[in-house]
Amino acid sequence: MKCKSVILAFVLILICAVSAVAASDATIDGHKFTIPDGYSLYNSSDDTVSLEKDDYHTITIILGDAQNLDDARDNLENMGYNYSGSNSYKYGDFDVVQQNYELDGIVIYAYVCMSDKVNLIITLTAPKSEPALEGTDNPVTTILDTIN
Helix, strand or coil: CHHHHHHHHHHHHHHHHHHHHCCCEEEECCEEEECCCCCEEEEECCCEEEEEEECCEEEEEEECCCCCHHHHHHHHHHCCCEEEEEEEEEECCEEEEEEEEEECCEEEEEEEEECCCCEEEEEEEEECCCCCCCHHHCHHHHHHHHCC
């Protein structure tokens, strides 16, 4: 009997540990995705999800596509953001247009991600002092890799 209690306690501890390590998911308009490591859900609605790691690392996901990237860039520049370049590329099923901005020591990466299944606008903020986020170091890739 004592052995069964010890085994049961071990199994319960193991289940709790596995549950704590498992990644969390979020949903935007029925499309589920994995929240990147270190981030937590801050706010959510049908067409917007906000994630945060801390005051300087945030991700906002908006359902939809940018109608005119030049207008968006002009609006951000009029608000004081400094445009620092853009890049267009393919990532998995997504055609991505990435625009980078800077304001008060914070870099804002803006991604327009378009695919047959969903169109997203994703913004990611990080301190300028940190290296540029690329490849698997970029938490946006977790979202794009896991969204259904």
